[in-house]
Amino acid sequence: MEARAGANQRIARISAHLQPSNFQEGSDVLLKRGECRAKGGAPGFKVAILGAAGGIGQSLSLLMKMNPLVSVLHLYDVVNTPGVTADVSHMDTGAVVRGFLGQQQLESALTGMDLVIIPAGVPRKPGMTRDDLFKINAGIVRTLSEGIAKCCPNAIVNLISNPVNSTVAIAAEVFKKAGTYDPKRLLGVTTLDVVRANTFVAEILGVDPREVDVPVVGGHAGVTILPLLSQVKPPSSFTAEETEYLTNRIQNGGTEVVEAKAGAGSATLSMAYAAAKFAGACLRGLKGEAGVVECAFADSQVTELPFFATKVRLGRAGAEEVYQLGPLNEYERIGLEKAKRELAGSIQKGVEFIRK
Numbered sequence: 001m002e003a004r005a006g007a008n009q010r011i012a013r014i015s016a017h018l019q020p021s022n023f024q025e026g027s028d029v030l031l032k033r034g035e036c037r038a039k040g041g042a043p044g045f046k047v048a049i050l051g052a053a054g055g056i057g058q059s060l061s062l063l064m065k066m067n068p069l070v071s072v073l074h075l076y077d078v079v080n081t082p083g084v085t086a087d088v089s090h091m092d093t094g095a096v097v098r099g100f101l102g103q104q105q106l107e108s109a110l111t112g113m114d115l116v117i118i119p120a121g122v123p124r125k126p127g128m129t130r131d132d133l134f135k136i137n138a139g140i141v142r143t144l145s146e147g148i149a150k151c152c153p154n155a156i157v158n159l160i161s162n163p164v165n166s167t168v169a170i171a172a173e174v175f176k177k178a179g180t181y182d183p184k185r186l187l188g189v190t191t192l193d194v195v196r197a198n199t200f201v202a203e204i205l206g207v208d209p210r211e212v213d214v215p216v217v218g219g220h221a222g223v224t225i226l227p228l229l230s231q232v233k234p235p236s237s238f239t240a241e242e243t244e245y246l247t248n249r250i251q252n253g254g255t256e257v258v259e260a261k262a263g264a265g266s267a268t269l270s271m272a273y274a275a276a277k278f279a280g281a282c283l284r285g286l287k288g289e290a291g292v293v294e295c296a297f298a299d300s301q302v303t304e305l306p307f308f309a310t311k312v313r314l315g316r317a318g319a320e321e322v323y324q325l326g327p328l329n330e331y332e333r334i335g336l337e338k339a340k341r342e343l344a345g346s347i348q349k350g351v352e353f354i355r356k
């Protein structure tokens, strides 16, 4: 009888908290609902998605809610988080979902997080480069990074917002200014380039893409995306025409999707898949699993540039080891020089945005 009365009280409290009007006014209504459910929640890591109501953010929220290593999932955006949070929170998986709307709730969204994934920002339209997004996205990434430095300085950050070649430098400069920069914990997400490379190479080889591993190094825009086809696993050889075709297709995979979407944005579904794959690897590393290796755009001494994408080993501290490039063929050596030239300018642009 008493248990029944307690349950009825909980129902009344949840119903009151679920009024969308409360949420719109900036209350933490879904946070309170999350707290009700947290009692039955699974042990695991606390993950925040910033930009959770967007094209990537919504699918990524779904995928992270399915990850058994996630115990708490915070969904933050400047619009539409009440609906996305209500929707995702009905999934019968372990993670407790809490929604946060608007900048006044950013700090609550970030406090206590182990991993922060950032797909916030505008996407490309046909005819645009990723660098054309800098004007808007640089400021968004700065604000979100300031929040991270203040509220969860030890979290691992997965930065998706474009242009990644510049936004990672922006976040690093914000963290340096705040005295919280840990080079192992800031990672630009380039997994989509690897995912595409594995798919396109598998098509040429006539095998299952899950059996293919293509290292993609450099950065995440045009010629800075450098697939190392000489290091494909399983060991494979390609003709000059195949190498040219594959390199171009991998470098222009993003543009292929932007053009196909014809003004309705850029890759969201394959990106959410790639982001969930990378975030899952970060969480496995955090948990202490051995041998977790992914490509990422990270603080690096592999080249003379301060950031560069290569394979990294993910562990409890983030990117605990940054791997060297390995042997390159002539085609790849030429590609590397082109990539470095463009990357240097993009990284510098990000640095100057904060230092100016």
Ligand SMILES: NC(=O)c1ccc[n+]([C@@H]2O[C@H](COP(=O)([O-])OP(=O)(O)OC[C@H]3O[C@@H](n4cnc5c(N)ncnc54)[C@H](O)[C@@H]3O)[C@@H](O)[C@H]2O)c1
Pocket: 050, 051, 052, 053, 054, 055, 056, 057, 076, 077, 078, 079, 119, 120, 121, 122, 123, 124, 133, 137, 140, 143, 144, 159, 160, 161, 162, 163, 164, 189, 190, 191, 192, 193, 220, 265, 266, 267, 268, 271
């Ligand atoms: N790294 C990669 O491989 C990769 C791949 C695809 C897309 N991207 C980039 O990811 C970003 C998002 O793409 P999308 O298709 O999801 O865009 P989208 O427009 O569908 O979603 C972006 C979301 O960010 C939110 N947002 C805007 N300003 C914000 C702020 N200050 N704080 C929190 N949220 C904010 C918007 O409200 C929106 O919900 C773009 O910059 C895109 O270029 C990167």
Ligand SMILES: O=C(O)C[C@H](O)C(=O)O
Pocket: 123, 124, 130, 162, 192, 220, 253, 254, 255, 257, 258, 266, 267
């Ligand atoms: O191409 C874009 O603008 C989005 C993203 O960087 C991608 O590679 O799909």
